[in-house]
Amino acid sequence: MSLVSSVKRFYKTNYPPTVEKSSNPLRFGVLGAANIAPNAIVKPMRCHEDAVLVAVAARDKGRADAFAQKWGIPRTYGGSSAYQELLNDAGIDAVYIPLPNGLHYEWTMKALAAGKHVLCEKPISNNEEEVRKMFAYAAEKSLVLLESWQPHFHPALHRVKAILDEGSLGKIVKMSAEFGISRMFLPEDDIRYDFSLGGGMLMDMGPYPINCLRFLASSNPTVESAESINLSDTIDRRVEAHLTFPGAVTATVITDGALDSWGPLKLFPHFIAFHAKVECEHGSVEVSNYIIASMWHSIKVSPKGGKVRVEKAYEPPAGTGKGEDWWSAYRYTLEAFVDKVRGREPHVWRTAEDSIDEMHVIDAIYTKCGLPLRQTSNYQPS
Numbered sequence: 001m002s003l004v005s006s007v008k009r010f011y012k013t014n015y016p017p018t019v020e021k022s023s024n025p026l027r028f029g030v031l032g033a034a035n036i037a038p039n040a041i042v043k044p045m046r047c048h049e050d051a052v053l054v055a056v057a058a059r060d061k062g063r064a065d066a067f068a069q070k071w072g073i074p075r076t077y078g079g080s081s082a083y084q085e086l087l088n089d090a091g092i093d094a095v096y097i098p099l100p101n102g103l104h105y106e107w108t109m110k111a112l113a114a115g116k117h118v119l120c121e122k123p124i125s126n127n128e129e130e131v132r133k134m135f136a137y138a139a140e141k142s143l144v145l146l147e148s149w150q151p152h153f154h155p156a157l158h159r160v161k162a163i164l165d166e167g168s169l170g171k172i173v174k175m176s177a178e179f180g181i182s183r184m185f186l187p188e189d190d191i192r193y194d195f196s197l198g199g200g201m202l203m204d205m206g207p208y209p210i211n212c213l214r215f216l217a218s219s220n221p222t223v224e225s226a227e228s229i230n231l232s233d234t235i236d237r238r239v240e241a242h243l244t245f246p247g248a249v250t251a252t253v254i255t256d257g258a259l260d261s262w263g264p265l266k267l268f269p270h271f272i273a274f275h276a277k278v279e280c281e282h283g284s285v286e287v288s289n290y291i292i293a294s295m296w297h298s299i300k301v302s303p304k305g306g307k308v309r310v311e312k313a314y315e316p317p318a319g320t321g322k323g324e325d326w327w328s329a330y331r332y333t334l335e336a337f338v339d340k341v342r343g344r345e346p347h348v349w350r351t352a353e354d355s356i357d358e359m360h361v362i363d364a365i366y367t368k369c370g371l372p373l374r375q376t377s378n379y380q381p382s
């Protein structure tokens, strides 16, 4: 892929075309004028013919209005009751929840109670107990609940899995995955480090490497050991966990909110670490940037004694009839969510069990680190 076509693709991901809507598109609202919302929902919505963003709610009316004006959203709710007012809006079918982790449980339960389908940001809640209750309630209400974990919906990680499943590299023997960023991106007063809001680096970035390995191994691990570097007696900034998957496959997961600088006198910041590696009996597969694969990624396949090759997977998976090479992972996620609500078969889905199992691993790692589980919400559904 040439540089020019990469730039074109990247541009279209960020400035997707606005398509004509169907006669009765699924109507979405957003709880919170969050930083992630433009990329995760506003832009993907523009190029989905069967979905439309009709309202945003923020704790501050001015903030809601400014967000709505910038992104062309018709209705706003502001103030301390804004989120509930949006949920009471009969002209909304589904909500996207990009609130701090510790509020996911409460607002997902309230949204389901109001009869809305829910697309909730990762991690879906504070601990396994909460995730189980959320999915049980969604099932009881016959509503769709999906936890966002965008790499799961993009073709790149599926290509890595297809290479492993095809079999010529033999059985998996060892795996590793990391996600870390420089401390310059994450001030210590960020919501990501606030225990009362479900913070901790394992909560924030941990779901990426954990899910990546669980997905590639098609199984769940046992947590053998884990160590953390902490900001307080509840908040982790770096976690390294050692896992075993069925078949004696060993694995390491690293998540780090303060990557060390490198080079002479550590002058050069280490901006980001987003690499995963799977070692098999007859070779290995490495993927760089499994996190935001739509932007750029590289899949390096190294058969033992064979020729190394590098693959890219921007093209939509054959046979799904879904996608464009410029679709972001968020756009793929929206496609699947809308299809599920509409009763169509999504090209990929993330099940309740997958979200529950992910949180089980997160809880187990916290326990091995000697850190408390993130607190169960005080909110009691009526």
Ligand SMILES: NC(=O)C1=CN([C@@H]2O[C@H](COP(=O)(O)OP(=O)(O)OC[C@H]3O[C@@H](n4cnc5c(N)ncnc54)[C@H](OP(=O)(O)O)[C@@H]3O)[C@@H](O)[C@H]2O)C=CC1
Binding pocket: 031, 032, 033, 034, 035, 036, 037, 040, 057, 058, 059, 060, 063, 098, 099, 100, 101, 103, 121, 122, 123, 148, 149, 150, 191, 197, 204
């Ligand atoms: N899938 C992905 O790629 C990514 C996912 N995320 C996830 O999205 C969620 C939000 O992250 P991000 O957008 O970066 O966060 P922001 O801080 O930008 O947004 C959080 C929103 O939560 C609302 N809020 C409500 N109560 C509180 C409170 N007590 N303190 C702070 N905010 C509050 C605010 O809304 P209001 O406008 O009402 O004030 C704010 O807009 C997290 O769960 C995170 O894990 C984040 C980045 C990437």
Ligand SMILES: O=C1OC[C@@H](O)[C@H](O)[C@H]1O
Binding pocket: 181, 192, 204, 205
């Ligand atoms: O989900 C996320 O992905 C990107 C990270 O930088 C961010 O902290 C996290 O919330």
